Amino acid sequence: MQFTEEVFSRNLRAVNGSAIRDIFKLLGKPGMISFAGGNPSNAALEPQVIAPIAAEVIEMIGAPVLQYGGTEGFMPLRESAAAFLRTSGVVCEASQILPTQGSTQAIDLLLKALVDPGDTVLCESPTFLGTIQAMRTYGANIVSVPTDEEGMIPEAAEEAIRKHHPKLLYIIPSFQNPTGVTLSLERRKAIAALGAKYGVVIAEDDPYRDLRYSGEALPSIQSFDEEGWVVYLSSFSKLISPGMRVGCAVVKPATLLRKMVIGKQSTDVHSPQLNQAIVDNYLRKGLLPAHIERICGLYREQLAAMLEGFSAFPDGTSHTTPQGGLFVWARLPEGLDAQKLLQKAVEANVAFVPGMHFYPEGGNANTLRLNFSNSEVPQIREGMARLAEVLKRG
Amino acid sequence: MQFTEEVFSRNLRAVNGSAIRDIFKLLGKPGMISFAGGNPSNAALEPQVIAPIAAEVIEMIGAPVLQYGGTEGFMPLRESAAAFLRTSGVVCEASQILPTQGSTQAIDLLLKALVDPGDTVLCESPTFLGTIQAMRTYGANIVSVPTDEEGMIPEAAEEAIRKHHPKLLYIIPSFQNPTGVTLSLERRKAIAALGAKYGVVIAEDDPYRDLRYSGEALPSIQSFDEEGWVVYLSSFSKLISPGMRVGCAVVKPATLLRKMVIGKQSTDVHSPQLNQAIVDNYLRKGLLPAHIERICGLYREQLAAMLEGFSAFPDGTSHTTPQGGLFVWARLPEGLDAQKLLQKAVEANVAFVPGMHFYPEGGNANTLRLNFSNSEVPQIREGMARLAEVLKRG
Numbered sequence: 001m002q003f004t005e006e007v008f009s010r011n012l013r014a015v016n017g018s019a020i021r022d023i024f025k026l027l028g029k030p031g032m033i034s035f036a037g038g039n040p041s042n043a044a045l046e047p048q049v050i051a052p053i054a055a056e057v058i059e060m061i062g063a064p065v066l067q068y069g070g071t072e073g074f075m076p077l078r079e080s081a082a083a084f085l086r087t088s089g090v091v092c093e094a095s096q097i098l099p100t101q102g103s104t105q106a107i108d109l110l111l112k113a114l115v116d117p118g119d120t121v122l123c124e125s126p127t128f129l130g131t132i133q134a135m136r137t138y139g140a141n142i143v144s145v146p147t148d149e150e151g152m153i154p155e156a157a158e159e160a161i162r163k164h165h166p167k168l169l170y171i172i173p174s175f176q177n178p179t180g181v182t183l184s185l186e187r188r189k190a191i192a193a194l195g196a197k198y199g200v201v202i203a204e205d206d207p208y209r210d211l212r213y214s215g216e217a218l219p220s221i222q223s224f225d226e227e228g229w230v231v232y233l234s235s236f237s238k239l240i241s242p243g244m245r246v247g248c249a250v251v252k253p254a255t256l257l258r259k260m261v262i263g264k265q266s267t268d269v270h271s272p273q274l275n276q277a278i279v280d281n282y283l284r285k286g287l288l289p290a291h292i293e294r295i296c297g298l299y300r301e302q303l304a305a306m307l308e309g310f311s312a313f314p315d316g317t318s319h320t321t322p323q324g325g326l327f328v329w330a331r332l333p334e335g336l337d338a339q340k341l342l343q344k345a346v347e348a349n350v351a352f353v354p355g356m357h358f359y360p361e362g363g364n365a366n367t368l369r370l371n372f373s374n375s376e377v378p379q380i381r382e383g384m385a386r387l388a389e390v391l392k393r394g
Numbered sequence: 395m396q397f398t399e400e401v402f403s404r405n406l407r408a409v410n411g412s413a414i415r416d417i418f419k420l421l422g423k424p425g426m427i428s429f430a431g432g433n434p435s436n437a438a439l440e441p442q443v444i445a446p447i448a449a450e451v452i453e454m455i456g457a458p459v460l461q462y463g464g465t466e467g468f469m470p471l472r473e474s475a476a477a478f479l480r481t482s483g484v485v486c487e488a489s490q491i492l493p494t495q496g497s498t499q500a501i502d503l504l505l506k507a508l509v510d511p512g513d514t515v516l517c518e519s520p521t522f523l524g525t526i527q528a529m530r531t532y533g534a535n536i537v538s539v540p541t542d543e544e545g546m547i548p549e550a551a552e553e554a555i556r557k558h559h560p561k562l563l564y565i566i567p568s569f570q571n572p573t574g575v576t577l578s579l580e581r582r583k584a585i586a587a588l589g590a591k592y593g594v595v596i597a598e599d600d601p602y603r604d605l606r607y608s609g610e611a612l613p614s615i616q617s618f619d620e621e622g623w624v625v626y627l628s629s630f631s632k633l634i635s636p637g638m639r640v641g642c643a644v645v646k647p648a649t650l651l652r653k654m655v656i657g658k659q660s661t662d663v664h665s666p667q668l669n670q671a672i673v674d675n676y677l678r679k680g681l682l683p684a685h686i687e688r689i690c691g692l693y694r695e696q697l698a699a700m701l702e703g704f705s706a707f708p709d710g711t712s713h714t715t716p717q718g719g720l721f722v723w724a725r726l727p728e729g730l731d732a733q734k735l736l737q738k739a740v741e742a743n744v745a746f747v748p749g750m751h752f753y754p755e756g757g758n759a760n761t762l763r764l765n766f767s768n769s770e771v772p773q774i775r776e777g778m779a780r781l782a783e784v785l786k787r788g
Contacts, residue, residue: 003649007561007595009510017656024464042457050460051452054668058445063436066444066635070418101495101662108661112531116403134660137506167401201401241460243667255397262411266528267502267661268495272669273637274448 011117011139019129019357026351033383035352035370038177038326040238041302044295044373049287050241050278057277065273071265073099073248074276080283081234081248088209089219090232092250098260099248099271103207103233105264106249107131110168110203110231111138112267113259120164122200124152126329126358126367128177131170131205135360142360145169149320151176151183154190161198168201169194173221175208175325178358178369182323188221195229201256207235207247210292212324213300228252236279238326239292246271246279296324299373302380303328306372309384314391326373329355332366332391339365341390350386405511405533413523413751420745427777429746429764432571432720434632435696438689438767443681444635444672451671459667465659467493467642468670474677475628475642482603483613484626486644492654493642493665497601497627499658500643501525504562504597504625505532506661507653514558516594518546520723520752520761522571525564525599529754536754539563543714545570545577548584555592562595563588567615569602569719572752572763576717582615589623595650601629601641604686606718607694622646630673632720633686640665640673690718693767696774697722700766703778708785720767723749726760726785733759735784744780 005013026036058065072078078097085092100106115121117139123131125144135142143164146156152171160166171191173183183191195202204221222232235247251257264270282288306328310319316333332338338354345351355367372380399407420430452459466472472491479486494500509515511533517525519538529536537558540550546565554560565585567577577585589596598615616626629641645651658664676682700722704713710727726732732748739745749761766774 003647007593007650008507008653009513011510012507012653012657015656015660017652017659020659037462039462042461045457045460047452047456047460051449054448054452055445058441058448062441063439064637066439066441066637067436068431068433068631068636101666104660105662112403113406114401114403116405119403130660130663133656137657137660199401237462242462243458243460245662245664245666253397256401258411259402259406262409262527263406263531265411265414266409266498266524266531268499268639269524269636270639272495272639272666275666275668 011137014139015133015136017133020133023353026346031349033350033375033379033386035350035372035375035383037374038371039374040242040295041298041373041376044298045241046291053278053281054274057281058274061277065277067273069270069273071261071270073097073271074273074280077276077280080280084283084288085232085234085250089223090250091223092232096250096252096257097248098251098257098264099246099276100264101245101247101268101271102237102242103205103235103247104130104134106233106247107134107170107203107205109249109260109263110201111135111140112263113256114167114201115140120166122157122160122164122166122169123360124171124176126178126355126364127170128172129357132360144360147179147181149181151181151187152191154187154194157191158194161194161200166200168203170203170205171221172205174206174218175211175322175327177208177325178327178353178355179329180320180322180325180327182218183221185218188218189224192221192224192230195225196227200229202230203233204230205233207233207238208325210239211296211299211326213296213303215323222250231256239288240279240282244275244278246275301377302372302375305377305380306370306384309381309388312385312388326371328370328372330368330370332368334366337365338368344390345387348386348390350383405531408533409527409530411527414527417747420740425743427744427769427773427780429744429766429769429777431768432765433768434636434689435692435767438692439635440685447672447675448668451675452668455671459671461667463664463667465655465664467491467665468667468674471670471674474674478677478682479626479628479644483617484644485617486626490644490646490651491642492645492651492658493640493670494658495639495641495662495665496631496636497599497629497641498524498528500627500641501528501564501597501599503643503654503657504595505529505534506657507650508561508595509534514560516551516554516558516560516563517754518565518570520572520749520758521564522566523751526754538754541573541575543575545575545581546585548581548588551585552588555588555594560594562597564597564599565615566599568600568612569605569716569721571602571719572721572747572749573723574714574716574719574721576612577615579612582612583618586615586618586624589619590621594623596624597627598624599627601627601632602719604633605690605693605720607690607697609717616644625650633682634673634676638669638672640669693720695771696766696769699771699774700764700778703775703782706779706782720765722764722766724762724764726762728760731759732762738784739781742780742784744777
């Protein structure tokens with residue numbers, strides 16, 4: 001059989017997935033200290049807590065937990081997720097919650113509902129590479145909006161909206177992936193206002209919000225939006241378990257929610273009942289606040305170790321100093337190439353993701369993303385020392 | 395906020411999802427005997443077996459079962475699913491298995507990989523309405539191929555292939571949804587040959603295969619395909635649990651598997667580790683053969699009760715006599731309208747799905763699909779008597 005490239009759809013022909021594949025490869029090698037990926041620490045996962053909960057919900061609910069469920073989601077989880085999100089300052093009711101397979105599926109369903117090939121979508125420059133790939137699978141025209149140390153620049157976003165009439169503005173406001181930067185309060189208000197002013201759906205992707213190690217929590221963009229243009233995306237991946245694949249979208253316009261439900265019907269019918277019931281039970285037992293406090297304690301130390309490690313990097317290296325999340329973003333002296341550095345780093349058993357993958361238009365060869373959640377403090381010290389050594393050798 | 399219809403993508407604008415929504419509504423009403431839906435019987439589900447397995451796999455695997463997994467799937471499940479499928483005469487290796495969220499997601503990923511708006515896809519006339527909806531969300535030109543009591547007619551399929559140059563031929567060979575008809579041995583060979591002859595991917599959707607209550611098992615279409623054009627879709631939904639959302643695709647061309655993996659990366663990253671581990675453990679414990687025998691015993695009686703019930707239907711009613719699966723298909727005397735019948739039936743507390751929803755082009759107003767798996771024998775007798783009474787009253 002010969003499968004020529006022409007067999008594939010135009011959208012998929014344009015996507016080779018190699019950036020994400022390369023990251024997965026970097027994670028697996030034995031002895032590797034990996035600052036690639038965005039995995040939580042295994043120490044932050046609680047099999048001993050989840051095992052009895054899994055058994056409990058199956059015994060308690062019985063056959064219906066194994067039966068088909070509604071596409072709109074498991075109602076107890078819609079209620080408990082709404083209650084949890086309200087404590088984080090998200091304005092929502094259970095009927096506006098659509099449980100999804102992580103926030104990744106919520107992004108996919110928004111793209112499916114809104115975007116035709118050639119339609120423009122806006123994102124931060126840089127932004128999460130998984131979202132860039134998802135946008136490409138819909139043939140979107142991706143336009144990135146400049147950011148600075150306070151996140152996306154609203155004036156630049158407004159200019160891009162006027163020029164490109166986008167269908168969607170995608171933004172990660174808290175401890176952004178990949179930069180770790182947090183959108184300031186004034187900008188949250190300004191971005192929210194743009195949605196209503198221009199009729200643009202804003203996807204506020206906020207999976208890291210509760211992983212704050214210093215500073216004060218900020219209200220969501222969604223809380224400043226009175227007209228429903230902001231769709232808030234949350235996930236339990238970084239808080240409870242990524243392997244469980246439970247996230248949710250808060251969708252206020254009933255027509256938009258309906259189209260996302262139709263999209264979900266056709267892609268997976270519904271999210272697994274069991275996984276929704278486990279997260280619901282975990283939330284109702286009140287386990288999340290103490291767990292968040294514990295993992296924030298771990299990650300705070302890990303972030304500090306990573307930041308210290310930059311002191312041995314060459315002069316002219318700059319890096320962000322995030323107040324939370326999973327990532328630090330670094331910019332090497334002009335002329336250095338993170339892709340070439342990566343080859344040498346992998347030989348020295350330390351890995352990261354070159355920053356170019358987070359720019360829809362490429363470039364920025366001297367940037368890199370470093371993850372600190374998936375390594376213990378001694379590994380982080382050792383890994384940063386190895387990176388500094390590789391940089392010094394040139 | 396005003397969300398006008400123009401906000402939505404062209405593909406989603408064309409899909410209103412009301413047929414599927416109506417079916418879900420019919421399932422829920424208290425006192426209703428529902429022959430709508432395709433749910434297994436609650437008596438066929440085993441919470442008492444699955445609860446300890448869930449706890450066991452989480453304790454045994456530990457943190458990695460809660461961690462991110464690979465898009466290609468949980469390797470132990472890929473191995474155990476391949477072993478199970480080989481006993482059903484599917485030719486496959488673990489590396490060709492892509493675990494999916496039921497076979498629904500496998501269909502979605504095939505469409506995503508292969509179909510541009512306007513591309514033709516072929517299916518049986520009638521076919522599963524969920525697949526029709528999925529095809530519509532990709533803007534496919536759906537062309538249905540005539541069927542008879544032996545399933546899709548290969549000569550008609552060949553004519554449609556020559557005329558329309560389709561990207562995909564979708565077929566449910568065993569106890570078809572909605573008709574219950576099984577594709578004959580000679581036709582399996584003939585359909586397999588068409589894939590290689592014309593370079594058309596054939597999606598062999600076979601979730602009911604092991605639910606056989608009489609007659610002899612037939613080899614899969616895939617087993618006659620030496621060139622890899624047949625993608626075999628299987629699901630544990632009808633055998634173990636639909637709510638768990640575990641199915642898989644057997645994809646032989648590496649390039650096609652790669653594009654489906656990229657599609658899955660962007661839609662949900664990976665299937666939940668826990669659900670894959672539970673199904674894997676269930677298979678490795680060797681529980682499936684005895685369970686299939688038990689549920690086939692239940693469903694055999696339920697099917698017989700439903701078939702008996704037709705004796706009270708008006709003269710001129712015809713129906714299929716399936717050897718397995720979940721559905722019986724009926725054709726009422728010419729001039730009767732199943733949609734109007736449904737309204738009266740629902741008043742009498744019995745429900746079914748009007749057959750028109752299973753034809754991409756509509757029509758066939760006098761047909762209906764009846765599900766027997768989700769009702770006990772006494773309910774089936776009562777429900778069929780109610781339907782006969784409603785028909786008699788006219």
